[in-house]
Amino acid sequence: MPPTPQSAPQAAPGTAAEPAPPRGAPRATGGRITILLVEDHDMVAEAIRLALDRTEDLRVVGRSLSVAEALAEAARLRPAVVVLDRRLPDGDGIAAIAPLRAAAPGARILVLTGEATPAVAARVAEAGGSGLILKAGNLTELQDGVRLVAAGEVAFSKGLLGGALDRLTGRTAGLGATLTPRERETLGLLGDGLGTAEISRRLGVALNTARNHVQRVLEKLGARSQLEAVAVARREGLLR
Known part of the structure; x- marks a missing residue:
């Protein structure tokens, strides 16, 4: 791994010298x-x-x-x-x-x-x-x-x-707002076991756009994870 340039030394995590990231965001350490x-x-x-x-x-x-x-x-x-x-x-x-x-x-x-x-x-x-x-x-x-x-x-x-x-399929949780066609397509790809990067490629959209689609699917299904979203969708008949 190339050495860190001396003009921008890395401070130890949590020290005062480390630039503060946005509130609630994970700290970055040399891209790792x-x-x-x-x-x-x-x-x-x-x-x-x-x-x-x-x-x-x-x-x-x-x-x-x-x-x-x-x-x-x-x-x-x-x-x-x-x-x-x-x-x-x-x-x-x-x-x-x-x-x-x-x-x-x-x-x-x-x-x-x-x-x-x-x-x-x-x-x-x-x-x-x-x-x-x-x-x-x-x-x-x-x-x-x-x-x-x-x-x-x-x-x-x-x-x-x-x-x-x-197990999660048996939970009682209602759907949120109606999914858009693009969100249904995203949900189908989640059901196929694809990750966000592959969904981005399949849909032909930027990675951040794919992440936004996935996040909206989770919100509308009342799910806290992609795994739970797929389970809820299966229970509701949105996925086979």
């Missing part, structure tokens, strides 16, 4: 995706940190050992992604998703767990989490998961996504 790691086991945390930091586009900017520490650090560091252990000394990681999103509104939450079921994956999605990765998987899966959620996509370990969708 900033990560807050919430893991109370030292060996596991160190292995994860090394795996993420050795890439050119990811950087762990802080580590917390508990929910309480994570809330304070998320507000201070404003990371792009919080990699969150499911079981922490002072509480359940999934229950901490909503408070973490309130503390750092721009952050995406990726939960790590030793074992999980589709019901657990559905809980993560309902709480506003962006993904659930099994610790039994490889570190490349975690790296890719961080990139996906940072880009506004969802990342669930194999075998959990379909079951989570089935």
